[in-house]
Amino acid sequence: MRTPSWDNRGLKKGTWTPEEDRKLVAYVTRYGSWNWRQLPRFAGLERCGKSCRLRWLNYLRPNIKRGNYTDKEEETIIKLHEKLGNKWSVIATHLPGRTDNEIKNHWHTTLKKRFEKKAVYTETNEKASKSNSSGSNPDKDCIQNNGFFLEGSHSPTVSKASDPDPLSPELSSSEFSSSDYTTHQNLFLQDAYLEDMNQNISTESFHISQVTTQANGIDNFHGSDAPKTMECVRPESPLSYYNENSVVENDDFGFLEAIEPITEHSWTEAFVADMSLFPNELLVPLVNESESYFSCAYDVEDLWCLKNNSHDLDVNLFQ
DNA sequence: AACAAGCCCAACCGCCCGGCA
DNA sequence: CTGCCGGGCGGTTGGGCTTGT
Incomplete structure (x- = not known):
């Protein structure tokens, strides 16, 4: 290095x-x-x-977790990034063992590119489907999630807008609007606080x-x-x-x-x-x-x- | 085998915020 | 109220590693 x-x-x-x-x-x-x-x-x-x-x-x-990200972890990052933007430290509190820096790196090196790639695909696909209203999605390995595709994921749990948001029981991502940001962020921060408490237990109160x-x-x-x-x-x-x-x-x-x-x-x-x-x-x-x-x-x-x-x-x- | 290009991530930088005197 | 200080955060970068030619 x-x-x-x-x-x-x-x-x-x-x-x-x-x-x-x-x-x-x-x-x-x-x-x-x-x-x-x-x-x-x-x-x-x-x-x-x-x-x-x-x-x-x-x-x-x-208690730092390294190595490859699971589909679930990537899913969490994507969903939280949609809601919070580049609030890496807040996002990190929802991924035990992952650091904000690591998540940020993973986003910039992997997820962002995948997002951009799939966004282009979505755009062109939508144009194509408009010209052919009966068209269906040919990519079965990609699950659309609010405009984002989870490549290689075999779990459809987050694919439907009607599904409850696993990260925020009160408010699904599809219901979330910018006006709710402050309130919703407070909920996240409360979670973050509790998780911080857990982290403190793991890092400082045990040996x-x-x-x-x-x-x-x-x-x-x-x-x-x-x-x-x-x-x-x-x-x-x-x-x-x-x-x-x-x-x-x-x-x-x-x-x-x-x-x-x-x-x-x-x-x-x-x-x-x-x-x-x-x-x-x-x-x-x-x-x-x-x-x-x-x-x-x-x-x-x-x-x-x-x-x-x-x-x-x-x-x-x-x- | 050698080189180039791109990827990945640890680490740095600078700004912001909260606490305190 | 203001300025200082320490901690936290997000953005950026240096360079080793991997992959392609």
């Missing part, structure tokens, strides 16, 4: 290295994202806060079980040793090493089976303790990397083991 470079502030730009990922994951899972601008300094990263935030949200955070962590070393996910059966979660994602069977399509909480809930050693408590009791300078990474908590001297398995004993670690680190 992008060639690493440095801006005039001495901050690194470009592709993230596994080591940087490891530092970011270690810091955010332990302390949370309390301040993205300050975070890279304390996490030992020569990156701007924005870059860290983006990397975490789009790539490193748990990866030690057992699965030890079974799947983090470095494997940057190489070719990623489990081949894990399709719903990005194999090379450092935080995707919860049980490969734990993520079930259309099951937002399937992965939780492999994650143990935090009781008394939550990151929030660790954060409160660490940040309130220790001066900031003590949280700055050590100059000598071999002594740093986030250094490569620690295997990631050790890292997660250490995290599980964070209180002991805190004592050891800051004494």
Whole structure:
């Protein structure tokens, strides 16, 4: 990807290295994202806060689903885009595990082109049918949905305007008008809020079980040793090493089976303790990397083991 | 096999908004 | 009320990868 470079502030730009990922994951899972601008300094990263935030949200955070889009997901994107336009973040809340950036990319690279292609087809087909009123649609693999065709879809569930909109029980897409936009958007935002709550539960209130962590070393996910059966979660994602069977399509909480809930050693408590009791300078990474908590001297398995004993670690680190 | 063109996506950029002093 | 700051969002791009010739 992008060639690493440095801006005039001495901050690194470009592709993230596994080591940087490891530092970011270690810091955010332990302390949370309390301040993205300050975070890279304390996490030992020569990156701007924005870059860290983006990397975490789009790539490193748990429960990110990667790989091919299902027909249902594409259908959802198309329908929501019809209603909301380029509100990628809102659309993303209806696709668990997908990020706004990924959806946006998928739209621009695949769905948009398909839309334009089919729109042209629709236009020419309509002209043809006008000239021949008894004409029928010859393309049986394409299902028309408010002017859009879902290529290769074998599910006719969304094809009829009279069908209830699966995404908005109160209002079908055919009934939706621009004047309803604000009200309808509020409904979406309410859903978005609830889903955000779910996301927060998955990303901040649980941590990866030690057992699965030890079974799947983090470095494997940057190489070719990623489990081949894990399709719903990005194999090379450092935080995707919860049980490969734990993520079930259309099951937002399937992965939780492999994650143990935090009781008394939550990151929030660790954060409160660490940040309130220790001066900031003590949280700055050590100059000598071999002594740093986030250094490569620690295997990631050790890292997660250490995290599980964070209180002991805190004592050891800051004494 | 070598090259070109197009595709894909991670990452960056700049703007906007909300919270706060 | 105003200005600052941090976070969030949508648009854009760089460059690796894939496919076609």
